[in-house]
Amino acid sequence: MDDRNDLLPEIRDPCPVADPFPHRHVGERDVHAVAPVLGPFLDAMPAAFCLLDEDWRFRYLNEAAERLLQRSRAVLHATSMWDAFPGMRGGVFEASYRSAVASGEPVTFEAAHPGTGHGSFEVRAWPGPGGVAVYLLDVTDRRRAQDTARQVVERAALLAEVRAELAIAQDTESALARLARLVVPTLADGCIVTVVDREGRVHDIGSWHADPGRRPLMEQYAQVRLDTLPSASPVARALDAGTPVTESVAAVLDLMVPGPARDLLVRLGPSSATVLPLTADERTVGVLTLYQDAGRTVPAEDLATARQVASAAARAIARVHRQSQQALLAEALQRSLLTEPPDLGSTAVCARYVPAAEAAQVGGDWYDAFLQRGGDPVVVIGDVVGHDTEAAAAMGQLRGLLRGIAHYSGAGPAEVLRGLDEAIADMHTDTLATAAIARFERTGDGEPGWGRVRWANAGHPPPMLVAPDGAVQVLGGPDGDLLLGVDPGSIRAEPVVAVEPGSTLFLYTDGLIERRDRTIDDGMDRLAGLLRALAGGPLEEMCDAVLARMLPATPQDDVALVAVRLSAGPG
The missing domain is CATH 3.60.40.10 (PPM-type phosphatase domain)
Known part of the structure; x- marks a missing residue:
């Protein structure tokens, strides 16, 4: 089994495994002639390649397949794929492989290979008379580049939408209330928008959550949280210091007294909260609270975008304050x-x-x-x-x-x-x-x-x-x-x-x-x-x-x- 060509006779065995390169006119002597060349050729492939017989047992694996599956071909030879990798049952791999065998037509799909610790793969399966040949190409870098490009476009579109919404809205406070809907889910799983009026009163004016089932909870929490948040909470610290604060929700819960606000936050179940101050004219005019569920992190690019959103919101709030002051002066003039x-x-x-x-x-x-x-x-x-x-x-x-x-x-x-x-x-x-x-x-x-x-x-x-x-x-x-x-x-x-x-x-x-x-x-x-x-x-x-x-x-x-x-x- 140590010789890379030891398994090649299985390729030319007319039963039960099919020839991966079927040519009915090629004679037995020709197959013997190409076998020493075919083994090194398959092992030199950058993609994983393996043959499965009609009972889904491994009959051949190249070196790339060994590295991908993190097991040697000596261990996997003649072993059922479903026994060796039970995580593949019931998923896209089993469904696609069985579809190819049942239809006799090749299938192609992209997925993460379960249990390998690798990223995304382009998978192609060709059915044959005695089984199926499988080819897996690692496309993790390509997918990562696509995801990065998509995120860049989403962040740019979000900023453009936020700026347009706040610039053209006749009712600026309503536009600020809708801001939470714009940043979710691109920047966070949940969001609450808070403003400080000219008299210094703090109000939560808008909330949203990516999970429709949790939106009512988020709305209820936004109605009661400011009444009970302690001075050491991230929101209070961001309002007082005018600097961003990131804290685990577990730590926030430790600060909160028992009551409806704490119970609602527990039911919402976020893992962390990032509070960004909305600063304009050298004063904090509000905060943007971004909630992340467990397993989601905030990359630097998302945080930078969130700060730009906060800056646009701060300018809008400052404009409302100036307009409010001008309105009072205008009304006083009119009434005089x-x-x-x-x-x-x-x-x-x-x-x-x-x-x-x-x-x-x-x-x-x-x-x-x-x-x-x-x-x-x-x-x-x-x-x-x-x-x-x-x-x-x-x-x-x-x-x-x-x-x-x-x-x-x-x-x-x-x-x-x-x-x-x-x-x-x-x-x-x-x-x-x-x-x-x-x-x-x-x-x-x-x-x-x-x-x-x-x-x-x-x-x-x-x-x-x-x-x-x-x-x-x-x-x-x-x-x-x-x-x-x-x-x-x-x-x-x-x-x-x-x-x-x-x-x-x-x-x-x-x-x-x-x-x-x-x-x-x-x-x-x-x-x-x-x-x-x-x-x-x-x-x-x-x-x-x-x-x-x-x-x-x-x-x-x-x-x-x-x-x-x-x-x-x-x-």
Whole structure:
């Protein structure tokens, strides 16, 4: 058996083993002639090669096969492959070999050879009349190179997706919450995203796990973990020091007190946790917690990618903080230009202003309510075209101009709008605005209350008059007359409508009724239905309910409204 050619007679034995190179015209003498050459040739092959007879016994192995199987051919000769390597039963090797013998067709597949300690192999099996010839080529390096290339592509795609998601998202906090889904499973088996708000409060805003069965556990854990994590935990240390922390989960469990958070972490079963701080503007604005199951390690390339993800997330959080601060300043500026409505005695006036959710969107929406020189109440709603500081500045000036013109002149709504239009043409030539103005009047001398309303509209959404019984009257068409800033000589209508005590006049800007997913007519119909249902209730509650039901959670436009409810007594 020590001679490498000792087993070659088995090759030319017509039964039970097939000739690996079958040529029916080759004679017995020719086979004897090639046998001394064939043995050294097969042993010189870089791939493992062996012959199995019809009972799956080894009949020949070359030297590469001996090295692969880590046993000599003397030991394996005439031994059943299934007995020598029981780990091959029931797997891809047995299924493929038996398929080749049953079909008579060669098979090719890639797999890790069980029990050899080697990597991946390309396996080819050729069936013959008396058994099967098997060829195994080590493709571990090729597979490793393919896996490396695939991981490089996955990491690059992940970074591109994260940056795009955080850059274009209108709701940045929601995008940050989805960040956990992006990094799993490329960088971790589980992930929790944590942010620190401007007041220093820490919140877990998103979680995900590669195992769908553990996602509910991860979500529950994210809801309770921050309440119980000790100061020595990796999350606390990363938040305090601003440096990455990697720790075994067993060590974290030793720090935690008994309770729901500890029980959930045990059930989740991760092996280790890596916490990366999200640092921007020299402060830690959050952390990214990556959980790894047992058997998974974090290579340096994955860790570098995770740090880049953390850096992108930190910039997004810092942007939210800056926008939040700018939004507060913008809202303060806007509100400083909107005075409280006057006291009209028993006639109730309610005004509301809601800024856009996205920060720094200083708008041109305004409202006003005042008494003219003759004592008649006037209410105004307006909107300067644009969403920037110029629009806000123009809004403040137009509001002051309109109030001054109306108070000094004592003119009706149409004449007041004409005077404002001329002022715009002379002093604010690049400004466009819409406005609706209404004046409450007595029906005759000595009348105790306001019995009619006179109004004019310059391109603004039409006011709505709500009767005490809930009937809603839309004052004018959906567009009104020409907006301000286009033609100061435009002739404006000035209708008059009778009102009964207890009626409510409701004026609003377009942000209340406009949505991307519906028409303005749909928005107006919905508003009219709400006013109809809310008629008769307190005016403040009516305005608050309209805003709550009409506006989305994150308004995309400023909204201003002013409502007046008439009483039976004098103003």
